[in-house]
Amino acid sequence: MSHSVLEAIYTRRSIREFTNESVTLADLQEIIKAGIWAPSGLNNQPWRFAIVTDEEVRAKLSETTHYSRIVLGAPALIAVYLDREAMYDDVKDHQATGACIENMLLATEALGLGAVWLGQILKNKDKVNEILGLSSQYDLMAVLAIGHPQHRRQKSSRKGLDIFILKTFLQEGSDVFQK
Amino acid sequence: MSHSVLEAIYTRRSIREFTNESVTLADLQEIIKAGIWAPSGLNNQPWRFAIVTDEEVRAKLSETTHYSRIVLGAPALIAVYLDREAMYDDVKDHQATGACIENMLLATEALGLGAVWLGQILKNKDKVNEILGLSSQYDLMAVLAIGHPQHRRQKSSRKGLDIFILKTFLQEGSDVFQK
Numbered sequence: 001m002s003h004s005v006l007e008a009i010y011t012r013r014s015i016r017e018f019t020n021e022s023v024t025l026a027d028l029q030e031i032i033k034a035g036i037w038a039p040s041g042l043n044n045q046p047w048r049f050a051i052v053t054d055e056e057v058r059a060k061l062s063e064t065t066h067y068s069r070i071v072l073g074a075p076a077l078i079a080v081y082l083d084r085e086a087m088y089d090d091v092k093d094h095q096a097t098g099a100c101i102e103n104m105l106l107a108t109e110a111l112g113l114g115a116v117w118l119g120q121i122l123k124n125k126d127k128v129n130e131i132l133g134l135s136s137q138y139d140l141m142a143v144l145a146i147g148h149p150q151h152r153r154q155k156s157s158r159k160g161l162d163i164f165i166l167k168t169f170l171q172e173g174s175d176v177f178q179k
Numbered sequence: 180m181s182h183s184v185l186e187a188i189y190t191r192r193s194i195r196e197f198t199n200e201s202v203t204l205a206d207l208q209e210i211i212k213a214g215i216w217a218p219s220g221l222n223n224q225p226w227r228f229a230i231v232t233d234e235e236v237r238a239k240l241s242e243t244t245h246y247s248r249i250v251l252g253a254p255a256l257i258a259v260y261l262d263r264e265a266m267y268d269d270v271k272d273h274q275a276t277g278a279c280i281e282n283m284l285l286a287t288e289a290l291g292l293g294a295v296w297l298g299q300i301l302k303n304k305d306k307v308n309e310i311l312g313l314s315s316q317y318d319l320m321a322v323l324a325i326g327h328p329q330h331r332r333q334k335s336s337r338k339g340l341d342i343f344i345l346k347t348f349l350q351e352g353s354d355v356f357q358k
Contacts, residue, residue, distance in 0.1 A: 004183045005289040009213045009282050022350065029340060034188045036337050038281055041298050045338060054348040081345065092298050094270050095320065098277025102217055103188050106285075110184040119220050119271050132346055141274065158215050159224055161208060166260065167311055169233040171201065 008106055013154035015114025016070050018147030022053065023076040027111050031146070032078065034107030040096035046086040047100045047141075050079040050132050060131045061143070064124035070116060074145035078104070079128065081138040097141045104144060114149035117142055187285055192333035194293025195249050197326030201232065202255040206290050210325070211257065213286030219275035225265040226279045226320075229258040229311050239310045240322070243303035249295060253324035257283070258307065260317040276320045283323060293328035296321055 032049050040046060052058055053076045061077065062068035071077065080101060087093045101117060108115040121128060125140035211228050219225060231237055232255045240256065241247035250256065259280060266272045280296060287294040300307060304319035 005187045005285055006209070006213060008184045009216050009286065012216075014218065025347075025349065029344075030185070032344065033340055034185060036340065036343055037188050037191075038277075039193065039284070039296055043335070045343070048343055048345050050346040050348070051344060052348045053350040055350055057348040075350075089298075091273050091301070091320075094273035095277030095280065098217075098274030098279075099281035100277075101274065102278035102281040105218070106184055107188065117218055119268075122270070132348075134345060138345065141270075156222070161212055161215070164211065164215055164224070164227055165208075165230065166227050166313060166317065167229040168204075169229070169231045169236040169311075170204065171232040171234055171254075 008109060012105060012109050013152065013156055014116040015147070015149045015152070015154065016116050016145070017150040018074050018114070019150055021075065021148045023113060023146055023148070027113065028076055028078060028146070030111060031104050031107045035100040035104040038096060038099035038103045041089060041092040044086055044088055044093070046082050046093045047097055048081040048083045048138055050081070050134065052077040052079065057131065061128060064127045064131070065118065065121040067118055067120060070118065070145050071143070074147045076146040078144045078146065079132065080141045080144065081134070082141055084137050084139055094141070101142055101144070108146055113146055114152070115144050115146045117144060187288060191284060191288050192331065192335055193295040194326070194328045194331070194333065195295050195324070196329040197253050197293065198329055200254065200327045202292060202325055202327070204230070206292065207255055207257065207325070209290060210283050210286045214279040214283040217275060217278035217282045220268060220271040223265055223267055223272070225261050225272045226276055227260040227262050227317055229260070229313065231256040231258070236310065240307060243306045243310070244297065244300040246297055246299060249297065249324050250322070253326045255325040257323045257325065258311065259320045259323065260313070261320055263316050263318055273320070280321055280323070287325055292325055293331070294323050294325045296323060
């Protein structure tokens with residue numbers, strides 16, 4: 001198991017171009033199931049979701065973001081929400097949503113699909129709620145565009161590990177230096 | 180690959196009781212590497228980390244949280260930070276941190292280790308920064324306690340999927356209903 005989980009984490013890429021093939025409801029439900037198995041503070045499970053494959057609804061949603069081409073081109077969308085009535089701490093609930101979305105992205109690839117995490121659409125979150133018929137109790141956190149990848153040529157990069165590690169306090173005489 | 184990634188997501192549990200065996204620096208670096216391969220808005224990679232295996236530093240940190248027994252009992256800690264100078268949007272940067280931490284938790288299990296995500300310690304984040312010698316440029320997001328699990332008997336639960344799915348807009352005539 002170990003190797004493939006790390007491999008999945010390192011090889012996952014944002015997919016923005018999809019074939020016309022539709023995504024099954026079973027797969028979308030599996031992706032959401034992976035999301036809800038993320039940890040949350042006090043296990044409050046504050047996340048909520050809306051599934052959209054309907055073309056007319058996707059067309060309306062596409063008008064709420066700069067990335068309309070992606071929204072229109074993706075056969076499936078999952079809008080990720082926080083339920084304000086289930087929240088207990090803004091920072092921790094936003095973190096939990098991030099953990100949930102990462103699980104969803106990893107699950108998407110595990111199912112042979114591809115996805116991209118759309119955040120710019122949050123600028124019009126009231127409009128998105130209006131289109132989806134959701135009250136302000138639900139705070140839009142992201143939209144995932146999901147489909148069958150046209151290709152997997154996407155590149156990504158990260159800075160070197162050393163830049164991110166601010167401090168290291170190692171136990172003297174431990175075998176911490178050895179693998 | 181697919182099955183094991185979903186399995187990892189569904190079987191991961193918070194580990195709070197560890198053996199005395201130390202954790203190698205190589206494993207801690209691998210866990211952080213998995214973290215930084217999470218997605219972030221504009222790929223700003225705002226996360227930073229401090230590694231602590233030193234017993235004296237762990238003892239000091241244990242005094243900053245209700246969960247001192249976990250902090251003392253874990254052979255390794257990774258404090259996860261946001262670099263305020265690298266941030267661009269509070270909500271999205273907090274989400275990115277959550278995605279990063281979820282990768283770290285999955286990587287920990289993939290390496291045969293266990294971890295728990297500690298959030299209560301944020302109440303004393305200034306004190307934690309003082310102990311670690313970090314300025315207020317770095318905003319503590321979580322501490323992960325990491326080690327070799329004493330056991331893997333932990334249970335967890337989630338509400339039913341239906342509770343989380345607020346709306347479904349399905350394309351008529353598509354094969355979305357079929358697996």
